[in-house]
Amino acid sequence: MYVVLFLFFSCVCGYLVYLVRVKDAFNQEKRNGGEELDTGNSVPDFKNFQRTFLAVYLLCCAADWIQGPYLYKLYAYYGFSKGEIGSLFVTGYVSSGVFGTIIAGMADSVGRRKTCLAFCAFYGLSCLTKHVPNFNILLIGRILGGISTSILFSVFETWYMHEHQRRHAYPDSWLVETLSLMTFGSSVVAIGTGVLAAILVDFAPPPFIDFSGGIVTPPSILVVFDCAILFLIIAAVIMVKKWPENDGGSSSGLLVGWVTLTSNRRIWIMGIVQACFEGAMYLFVFSWTPTLEHSAGNNASDVHHGLIFSTFMVCIMIGTNLLTILVSHVAKKLEKQNPSGDDPTQLVLLYTIGVAAVALSIPAFLNSHSVYFLCFCIFEVCVGVYMPAMAYQRLRNIPSEVRATIMNLFRVPLNVVVVLALLDVGHMHHSVISLYCGGLLLAAGAAQYLMPK
Numbered sequence: 182m183y184v185v186l187f188l189f190f191s192c193v194c195g196y197l198v199y200l201v202r203v204k205d206a207f208n209q210e211k212r213n214g215g216e217e218l219d220t221g222n223s224v225p226d227f228k229n230f231q232r233t234f235l236a237v238y239l240l241c242c243a244a245d246w247i248q249g250p251y252l253y254k255l256y257a258y259y260g261f262s263k264g265e266i267g268s269l270f271v272t273g274y275v276s277s278g279v280f281g282t283i284i285a286g287m288a289d290s291v292g293r294r295k296t297c298l299a300f301c302a303f304y305g306l307s308c309l310t311k312h313v314p315n316f317n318i319l320l321i322g323r324i325l326g327g328i329s330t331s332i333l334f335s336v337f338e339t340w341y342m343h344e345h346q347r348r349h350a351y352p353d354s355w356l357v358e359t360l361s362l363m364t365f366g367s368s369v370v371a372i373g374t375g376v377l378a379a380i381l382v383d384f385a386p387p388p389f390i391d392f393s394g395g396i397v398t399p400p401s402i403l404v405v406f407d408c409a410i411l412f413l414i415i416a417a418v419i420m421v422k423k424w425p426e427n428d429g430g431s432s433s434g435l436l437v438g439w440v441t442l443t444s445n446r447r448i449w450i451m452g453i454v455q456a457c458f459e460g461a462m463y464l465f466v467f468s469w470t471p472t473l474e475h476s477a478g479n480n481a482s483d484v485h486h487g488l489i490f491s492t493f494m495v496c497i498m499i500g501t502n503l504l505t506i507l508v509s510h511v512a513k514k515l516e517k518q519n520p521s522g523d524d525p526t527q528l529v530l531l532y533t534i535g536v537a538a539v540a541l542s543i544p545a546f547l548n549s550h551s552v553y554f555l556c557f558c559i560f561e562v563c564v565g566v567y568m569p570a571m572a573y574q575r576l577r578n579i580p581s582e583v584r585a586t587i588m589n590l591f592r593v594p595l596n597v598v599v600v601l602a603l604l605d606v607g608h609m610h611h612s613v614i615s616l617y618c619g620g621l622l623l624a625a626g627a628a629q630y631l632m633p634k
Contacts, residue, residue, distance in 0.1 A: 182551060183485050186558065187492045194495050197502035227351055231359055233423045234341050235366060236409040237297075239335055240416040242367045244304060247374040248311075251382075251402045258400050259314040271600055272320055273327040275615040277598030280324065283330025285440060286586040288332070289429035293340040293585060294420060296332055301417040304329040308406040308413075335588035337574060338363075343427045343581055356576060357505065360569035368494040368565070375490065378405045429582035438586030447578045450628050452591040455571060457625035458534060460598035461541065461618040467603065467619075469557055471503060472611040476550040489554070493561045500565015504529065507566070523634055524577075530570045534626040537563035542619030545612040 256266045288296035303325045307370065310322030341359065345351050387403035442448050470486065477484050511525040540559040543552065579587050609617070 182554070183488045183492065184319055186554070187488055187495065189498060190492055190495045190558065194499045194502070197499060197506070201502045201505050206277060210580060213496040220394060224618045227349070227355065230344070230349060233419070234337075234344075235362060236364060237416045237419050237424070238337050239366045239370050240343075240412045240419075241300065241304075242339070243331075243370045243374050244308075244412040244416070245333065246367075246371045247378050247405050247412070248308065248409050250375065251405050255400065255402055256319070258402070259319075261316065267603070269316075269323050271603055273323040273330070274596045274600050274603070276324040276327025277331045278327075278593050278600070281328045281443070282589040283333070283435070284328050285331040285335050286435050288336045288339065289438070289583055292426045292428045293336050293343065294424045294426045295337045296585070297424075297435065298342060298417055298420055300332040300336070301413040301420075305410050305413045308410050311406045312403060316531075326584050331589055331592055334446065336585050338575075339581075339585040339588065340424070340427060342584065343578055344425070347581065348425070348427070353576065357508075357573060360572040360576075361501045361504060363572075364565060364568040365498050368497045368501075371494050372491050375487065377408070379487075381405055384622065410455055420589070425553065429584070429586075435586055438583040438590060441580060441583050442587050442590055445578075447633050450632050451571075451574055451578060452587075452594065453628040454530075454534070454625045454632075455591050456594040456598060457621045457628065458537070458567060458571075459595050460602070461537075461625070463595075463599045463623040464602045464614065464618055464621075465557075465560065468611065468614045472544065472614070473550065473553060473557075475611055476544075476553050477546065478550075493557060496558045497562035497565035497568075500562040500567070501569055502565075503562065504566045504569055508570075510570060526570050526573050527629075527632060527634075530567065530574065531629045533563050533566045533570065536627055537567070538619050538622035538626055541615055541622060543615075545615035545619065590617065 252270075253266060256269060261269075284299070285296065287433050307322040307325040307329060310318050310325070313319070342356070343361070346354060379402045382401050385404040444450065469489075470484075473484050473489070507529045508525045514526055515523060515528075532582070537560050540556045540563065543556045547553075575584070575588065598621070
């Protein structure tokens, strides 16, 4: 089943890539104020600018993806209990919600390129701490990692949008291509770094312990953290050479961001949508493995985690390409029915959240391994649509001067949802987790429905 679905979704993904990015079937579609959506034939300077940004962003994503699957394994190798390992993971989310919000939120004031360079430094130090089998040192590493996560998923996007709109004045419609490529490229990088990590670990020398002399060589999996540092160094060099600095000017800062957030209904509703959808998404990340293993029963050992993960990434890639097609289709209908009416991206996002809610709720009522896996694949397609669509909503509604600040304020309730769930997820039955995720997605859908037109 796993191989068949992986090949099926890969074929679907390849066909959509051909339609959207090679054939350029939708280049002439008009949307968002009548601007032409250019998905492949942009001016050369835009392409160069886009490639420079994506090279840095995807290198940083690679540094994040390559180490993720080995964190738990490393902590277990060092002899920490499940409770201690859980504390390390929770610390990362708390750090992201508290320190990450403050530091990443300062990007609008101190400079976004400086903050992105700080990401490379913080994450590099976090990787270095993995060489020390000391709980307190690893705790510091998780704090640095939490701060870095907040920067990666807010400040990079903010820097790009400012350059795109303010410095170069490219059409806003061209942003859709870059936002989709960010999600699409991240999925490709996730698969590629997974393969690279497996190769590196296989070829790295195994750990050696000399009990007589007390000499201990580091575990072979540390090589993936060292590789992450290499990616970060390359990204930092490109930033120093190619990226100009930008900030939010005098109208920026945490207080200004908070006032803007609380006084604008569209923005705070968007924050609710993001917190609920991504809260369900992160909870799904922690729960899909035990759910599929439990539903497999005596065949749990036959669950191919690597192939399942690759299938999920392909499904996300399907979603990123599907967004262009869906928005184009909805825009045509709206143009006929009500030319000055709803934003097509906003409507597509509403439908997507609804499908995601159904997909993650079904496992609460059925007990079928095949149905679970198919529902999870559908949810990942929804994630692929959601990520660039939500980024485009942020572009349209959050002022550039405080974009990084507000995006990190959004992450506070998100991290609260995740931490509260993680504290109890070990005691939840998979059906309860499904209902929890479905409830969060229904809340996200309700908020999206109430979004002012």
